[in-house]
Amino acid sequence: MGDPRGFVKNTQRVPEARNPIERLGDWNEHYMYFDEEQRRKQASRCMDCGVPFCMSGCPLGNLIPDFNDLVYKGQWKEALRTLHATNNFPEYTGKICPAPCENSCVLGIIEPSVTIRNDESSIVEKGFQEGWIVAQTPKERTDKKIAIVGGGPAGLACAQQLNRAGHNVTIFEKRSKLGGLMQWGIPAYKIRKEVVQRRISILKQEGIDFTLNCEIGKDVTWADLKKDYDALVVAIGAEQPRDLPAAGRDAKGVHFAVDFLAQNIARIYGEKEATEGEQIKAAGKNVIVIGGGDTGSDCIGTSLRQGAKSVVSFELMPKPPQERAEHNPWPQYARVFKESSSMEENRNSGGQVEYCIATKEVLKDEKGNVKGLKTVRVEWSTDDHGRPTFDEVPGSEETWDAELILLAMGFTGPVIQGMVDELGVELDLRGNLKTDDASKMTNLEGVFAAGDCRRGQSLVVWAIAEGREIASNVDTWLMKKASLLPRVRLTPYRY
Numbered sequence: 001m002g003d004p005r006g007f008v009k010n011t012q013r014v015p016e017a018r019n020p021i022e023r024l025g026d027w028n029e030h031y032m033y034f035d036e037e038q039r040r041k042q043a044s045r046c047m048d049c050g051v052p053f054c055m056s057g058c059p060l061g062n063l064i065p066d067f068n069d070l071v072y073k074g075q076w077k078e079a080l081r082t083l084h085a086t087n088n089f090p091e092y093t094g095k096i097c098p099a100p101c102e103n104s105c106v107l108g109i110i111e112p113s114v115t116i117r118n119d120e121s122s123i124v125e126k127g128f129q130e131g132w133i134v135a136q137t138p139k140e141r142t143d144k145k146i147a148i149v150g151g152g153p154a155g156l157a158c159a160q161q162l163n164r165a166g167h168n169v170t171i172f173e174k175r176s177k178l179g180g181l182m183q184w185g186i187p188a189y190k191i192r193k194e195v196v197q198r199r200i201s202i203l204k205q206e207g208i209d210f211t212l213n214c215e216i217g218k219d220v221t222w223a224d225l226k227k228d229y230d231a232l233v234v235a236i237g238a239e240q241p242r243d244l245p246a247a248g249r250d251a252k253g254v255h256f257a258v259d260f261l262a263q264n265i266a267r268i269y270g271e272k273e274a275t276e277g278e279q280i281k282a283a284g285k286n287v288i289v290i291g292g293g294d295t296g297s298d299c300i301g302t303s304l305r306q307g308a309k310s311v312v313s314f315e316l317m318p319k320p321p322q323e324r325a326e327h328n329p330w331p332q333y334a335r336v337f338k339e340s341s342s343m344e345e346n347r348n349s350g351g352q353v354e355y356c357i358a359t360k361e362v363l364k365d366e367k368g369n370v371k372g373l374k375t376v377r378v379e380w381s382t383d384d385h386g387r388p389t390f391d392e393v394p395g396s397e398e399t400w401d402a403e404l405i406l407l408a409m410g411f412t413g414p415v416i417q418g419m420v421d422e423l424g425v426e427l428d429l430r431g432n433l434k435t436d437d438a439s440k441m442t443n444l445e446g447v448f449a450a451g452d453c454r455r456g457q458s459l460v461v462w463a464i465a466e467g468r469e470i471a472s473n474v475d476t477w478l479m480k481k482a483s484l485l486p487r488v489r490l491t492p493y494r495y
């Protein structure tokens with residue numbers, strides 16, 4: 001701990017974001033960075049706690065007090081090495097992680113927490129600027145061939161770890177670029193696609209093979225892939241979107257969020273996917289986004305940047321409290337109201353979020369085009385077993401104009417039918433790939449699962465953790481001896 005009085009002398013500060021109206025004119029990232037001196041001050045606030053709860057809050061177990069201390073001392077290269085010891089891709093988490101670590105920070109009991117995520121982001125950006133982040137190829141190769149299906153953060157982290165162990169790794173990806181939802185879902189104003197691809201080009205230099213535009217189950221059968229490789233890791237995400245069970249759902253102009261977001265990213269970057277399928281555009285339209293999570297938020301920001309006439313967001317749940325509720329104490333993840341950058345932009349553009357509202361019907365015109373929604377307000381209570389439940393409020397029906405409706409109500413699991421039919425892989429009760437608790441292997445010998453397709457729709461930081469842990473399991477199984485690859489705990493701490 002470089003400065004024992006750092007947290008007394010310095011208050012929490014985060015760099016100002018770009019103006020919420022101005023930034024709607026482009027797709028550049030909305031946040032900015034501190035200079036080194038300001039960053040060192042922020043890192044000095046870390047108290048180097050004897051029991052650093054931030055580390056158990058981080059799914060990767062990042063060595064947070066250590067890298068904060070190194071930043072404070074100006075030892076950036078060593079800070080980068082410390083960060084990479086537990087996190088393959090800190091530039092991704094540094095930009096888009098909701099930072100559960102900060103919710104568990106001990107300083108957070110009495111003051112705003114240490115700005116862990118921003119510290120992480122500054123370390124890795126400095127690493128790239130200085131040219132310290134370069135390919136690390138293994139000294140020796142084994143004779144083992146591993147196929148990884150899916151090039152999202154789980155597949156990429158798993159590939160890098162297995163490649164470090166000397167195995168021959170090929171990633172199969174159905175799209176034209178790797179990155180999963182970081183490339184094809186999360187908008188460029190949260191993470192530029194150059195940032196996603198910068199790391200992927202290093203993975204290629206390290207010797208990992210990529211087979212793009214190849215959908216397993218369609219272009220190559222699951223059975224052939226299993227036959228041709230010594231081990232198979234399935235990391236295909238949880239792509240099945242939850243649908244809207246309402247009359248009129250078939251109206252033209254009702255779309256799933258990721259279809260809209262992916263096409264937009266492809267359009268900005270001139271990818272071939274931009275011209276595939278129906279063109280979904282928000283320009284000049286009244287847009288309603290159903291679902292208030294990350295995905296819904298991304299639809300708001302993207303619609304505004306495309307020039308929507310108005311954007312309203314619907315959320316079935318009540319607005320979260322401003323402060324932690326009694327049953328949600330530190331160091332748990334704080335379930336409190338947070339205004340996302342897109343919600344801020346919408347508020348400044350005259351838009352709003354409606355809470356406790358449910359869709360009754362999609363309204364369409366005589367040509368079948370969507371023209372609005374019929375809704376009802378709901379009231380939440382708890383049932384006899386203490387579970388949350390809601391009732392419709394009588395007489396609260398309303399109609400809303402909309403020419404574009406985006407469904408962002410979450411995901412129900414992986415698109416896996418081909419694999420179930422061809423290989424007989426077992427699913428769990430939630431429709432995700434079922435794996436053995438210890439080995440993380442599915443019911444099929446040599447077939448493993450990692451990321452959202454195993455744990456359900458989650459976060460990038462959990463996907464990286466999954467990739468690292470499953471790599472260690474694959475290595476142990478292949479080599480018939482304990483792996484030297486680091487292990488990761490895949491269940492959150494229950495404080």
Ligand SMILES: Cc1cc2nc3c(=O)[nH]c(=O)nc-3n(C[C@H](O)[C@H](O)[C@H](O)COP(=O)(O)OP(=O)(O)OC[C@H]3O[C@@H](n4cnc5c(N)ncnc54)[C@H](O)[C@@H]3O)c2cc1C
Pocket residue numbers: 096097098149150151152153154155172173174175178179180181182185186214215216217235236237238258261294295298450451452453457458459460461463
């Ligand atoms: C719109 C949106 C915004 C989000 N925002 C955030 C955020 O701000 N912060 C955060 O931490 N998390 C966020 N998430 C969640 C996060 O993106 C995911 O949890 C994470 O990407 C999961 O990683 P994964 O590797 O398991 O799966 P994915 O990222 O979904 O990657 C799976 C890959 O497998 C490929 N694939 C699927 N089937 C096949 C097949 N049969 N053959 C070949 N390839 C296949 C897909 O094309 C894809 O590239 C967001 C999610 C969405 C949808």
Ligand code: SF4
Pocket residue numbers: 057058059060061062064087093094097098099100101102116117120461
């Ligand atoms: S990866 Fe996420 S949880 Fe872990 S230290 Fe970084 S911001 Fe915090």
